[in-house]
Amino acid sequence: MTTLRWKKSTRSNGGGNCVEVARPSQVVMVRDSKDHQGPVLSFDAEQWVGFVQGIRAGEFDV
Template sequence: MEAPEFRKSSYSNRNQNCVEVADLPAGAAVRDSQNREQGHLSFAIEEWRAFVDAVKGGRL
């Protein structure tokens, strides 16, 4: 498996508090840009969609 290609999340702020996200074949991965060496969390597509919908809907 290839390493995920992370990008800065559009929901990150400008004060260097960044979350990076990568698309995976079956979902998404997220990591802290300040602590990349600590790895990432992977989410199934259904979990990721529910999270993004909650953020967009102001429920988080």
């Protein structure tokens, strides 16, 4: 079994509100940095690009 290499966002604020990302192959996996045993979201490359573009365009701003 391969151990995933999780990376925390360089923009994390240090207050615990962070996500971590791993890319084991053709998918991108995302999890809460405080809950390593919790749920993991999985995106294929096209979905990930669309998600990142949406973030940059402000589509998810509250």
